[in-house]
Structures are given as structure tokens and as C-alpha cells.
Amino acid sequence: MQCPVCNRMVEEIYAPTFAGRVVRCNHCREFAASREALRSLAKASPVVREHALKQARMLAARCRTRPVIEAVFEPANERELAEA
Ligand SMILES: [Zn+2]
Numbered sequence: 623m624q625c626p627v628c629n630r631m632v633e634e635i636y637a638p639t640f641a642g643r644v645v646r647c648n649h650c651r652e653f654a655a656s657r658e659a660l661r662s663l664a665k666a667s668p669v670v671r672e673h674a675l676k677q678a679r680m681l682a683a684r685c686r687t688r689p690v691i692e693a694v695f696e697p698a699n700e701r702e703l704a705e706a
Contacts, residue, residue, distance in 0.1 A: 626655050626663040626691075627671045644688070650675055653682075653689040662694035670696060 625632045625647040635644040635652070642656040653675060655663060663671050671694070678689035 625650055626660055627653075627675050628668070642690075653678060653691065655691040656693070659691040659694055663691070666694050666696075670694060 623632060623634055623643075623645070624630070625645060626643070628647065628649045630647055630649050632645040632647040635646055637644040637654070640654060642654055642658075642660060644652070644654040646652045659674070663674065666674070674691050674694045675689065678691045682689040
């Protein structure tokens, strides 16, 4: 399958208990995205996708878990994107 963030080919990780997909991407590394997030990512611009992954990574670093994209929000403005 294709990476929901960068569109490169990814390896999908078997995760039957997760309502979404878990992928390993050479570019984005390993992360999960909920079913709802996958729908939003498909419609979002590359910048917004990267932003969503970055936020998921920051949270995961705090919790020491795999990043999970639960939802995708359009950033309020350019500054918010730059600071992420
Ligand atoms: Zn990727």
C-alpha cells in the first residue's frame, strides 16, 4: 500500500486490534492512523499530512509509544505550521 502521509510504498504491519492501519514507511518511519484519520489524510494537502504526523510523533515521544494519527486538523495559520 501507499503511505497515507508521503505516498511512498510502505509495509503494512498486521494489527488486528487497531481500527485503522499501522505502516512502516522508509520516509515517515513507523506510525498508525485511525480509520477516520486515513479518510482525512486522503483529502489533506501534503503539508497538513506532515503536520498531523509531527503532532502524533510529539505525543508518542512523551508516552513512549508508536505515533498514532487520530485526527487531522487544518492548521489555523502558517505560523502554527512553522512552529510544529
Ligand atoms: Zn511515508
